[in-house]
Amino acid sequence: MTRVLFLLAPGVHLLDFAGPAQVFSTAADLGLPYTQHHLGETTDIPTAQGIVLTAATDWPRSSPDDLIIVPGWRAPTLRGTGTFGAAALERLTAHHAAGGTVASVCAGADALGRAGLLDGRRCTTHHDVQDELAARHPRAIVVRDVLYVVDDRVVTSAGIASGIDLALHLVASAHGPAQAARVARAMVVYARRNGSDPQASVMLRHRDHLDDVVHRTQDALDARFSESLRLPELAAIAGTAERTLTRHFRRATGMTPLRYQQLLRVERAEHLIEQGSTHEAAARVVGFEDARMLRRLRARA
Structure with missing residues (x-):
């Protein structure tokens, strides 16, 4: 406590x-x-x-x-x-x-x-x-x-x-x-993470909207970002059609659900690497098959 x-x-x-x-x-x-x-x-x-x-x-x-x-x-x-x-x-x-x-x-x-x-x-x-x-x-x-x-x-x-x-x-x-996003959502405030490292968190940076369909999808991705979550499963969680989910998600966050999940994985992997993990080990922990995809996504980011 x-x-x-x-x-x-x-x-x-x-x-x-x-x-x-x-x-x-x-x-x-x-x-x-x-x-x-x-x-x-x-x-x-x-x-x-x-x-x-x-x-x-x-x-x-x-x-x-x-x-x-x-x-x-x-x-x-x-x-x-x-x-x-x-x-x-x-x-x-x-x-x-x-x-x-x-x-x-x-x-x-x-x-x-x-x-x-x-x-x-x-x-x-x-x-x-x-x-x-x-x-x-x-x-x-x-x-x-x-x-x-x-x-x-x-x-x-x-x-x-x-x-x-x-x-x-x-x-x-x-x-x-x-958990911070859950608190912010319950308080009906934009979850922001500004400061010496402005807008560092992918999760909080893309929660500044009021679209409940997208929030439900993000809740699932935030909790299970290392899993292979396909668009049909995400649409079922959000309670909407696949095309509707993709349209809402792009409008609220500027990206697709897959891209959002990739950014979550990269951010978590970078944290693990900063703590001393190898690229290969970090990549596997966050759901990539090997470090090659992680390196490509880090370079793109």
Whole structure:
């Protein structure tokens, strides 16, 4: 079970907090092992939108499997806002030192900077305070105008709705992009995976549509991409005719179901190769008979 610990500052933006919270809540509803805890330095946390949240002040004992997220707060400037005390910042530092992941949304990056977690690391924040973040933390490498950045278990995102993208990325990293796509679909949002490696995931990149016929087909291909799935079988899964499926799939993704499956295979094979697998072994794991097809498709990509 992964505990998601939200550290809330006075003036927290509701969507900075609620976006990621909804992602992990939906993931739990779909059977993924997440629980949430809301923490603060006081029990009553006023939000930027006027609602008061209730937080616990006693931190649970965390493990490296847990995730700490610092949502952003109303910050015309970073200086003088989000005023966490030394104890809260030390919690962030200790959790990361123990092997855990620490994330932020929007101005929350400043708390990570004050905890020393941005030193020498790539990071981002809302475009309105990027320059100030760089000035306040000169050892940080601030990446501008991206949705989120991942660097050594420190994950920072741009702000407001980008917290949803950050949370979907974390779900994809822990449980695979198919599960993240399920969460995004349940939330009726476009599954995006932008950041330091923009639109890296084939699966998430081609889920930005609302065609249920194509979603059902992608669900099957995502889960069984290493199998030989013929067009008649995919059409039966989608509940439509073969020509209709091909037409819908091209319109929604710009490619055929076969091409989509090939891209899924190549992406998975590249991951295996990066982890030390040989081309031949990776090719067989993802469903190719040998490495020749894999090499041709990688060259085409």
